[in-house]
Amino acid sequence: MSYQIPCSPVVAETEEKKSRFICWLGPIEDKAAFQCALQSMRAQYPDASHHCTALIIGNPANPDTMQADDDGEPGGSAGRPMLELLLKQEIGNVGAIVTRYFGGTKLGVGGLMRAYRGAVGAALQAAELKTFVPQLQVRVAGSFAQESRLRFLTNQQQGRCEEAEYSDRVSMRLQLPQDCWPALKQQLLAEGFSILDSDL
Structure with missing residues (x-):
């Protein structure tokens, strides 16, 4: 099943009641790469109040990895709405980091949810997406006479x-x-080919 992934990282900034929300969003294939991106954001904005995250690895319909972190914000007010937006947009192999600078006015849980979701939404609007089609490899054997048929x-x-x-x-x-x-596979077996091995 194909799904959308970001082509390259983007950064978008939004503001809510003087709080700044800086969203980094980019393609991610494993947790280690995401940790590197998070460390980079923490180093770039060391005095920020929070660095909240959402991560989906694999197909958003059935992810290999899915996680969200509020990084000190009230439970469920940051990472979860970020993650839910990415899932709703059916984007996979993606990480989002929203860095917040507190502006002095408390937003409340509802306001935080809207602000964090909005920050990811702004980054998605700036991002270029492409369709990712999962591939597999398989080894097939047949007679010499069948080679051209297999290629066809x-x-x-x-x-x-x-x-x-x-x-x-x-x-x-x-x-x-x-x-x-x-x-x-059904066609090959019907015509007498042998399936030697496959990813599935």
């Missing part, structure tokens, strides 16, 4: 043949969109 069927499913090995038969490593694999 793989191309039909938006895949490509990455390498071929020849012995008493031909085996090929294919890469294709995960969504396309069930149909191709």
Whole structure:
């Protein structure tokens, strides 16, 4: 299943009752990379009141990792609304860090939720998104006479043949969109190909 991911990091700033909200939003593939981004924001804004975060790794419909942190703000007033907005927009492999400078006026939980959600929304508007299509690799074997047929069927499913090995038969490593694999697998098995291994 494809989903949207950010192309590159963006920073957007919003203001609510003199409190500044600076949102960093960017593509993230693992927790370590997100920690690096957070450390960078803490170093860049060392005197800020809070650095609240939301992280989704993988498909937003069924994430590998999903987390939110309020960093000292009232529970559920910062990280959760940030995370919920990213999920609602169906964006994956994404991290958001909102740095807040307190402006002297308390916003209340409702006001904080709107402000943090708004900061992420402003960054999303500035961000360029692209569609991410999860890929898988599989090795398939068949007779020499079947090689051209295997290449044809793989191309039909938006895949490509990455390498071929020849012995008493031909085996090929294919890469294709995960969504396309069930149909191709059924076709290959029906035509007598062997599935040697796959990511699934």
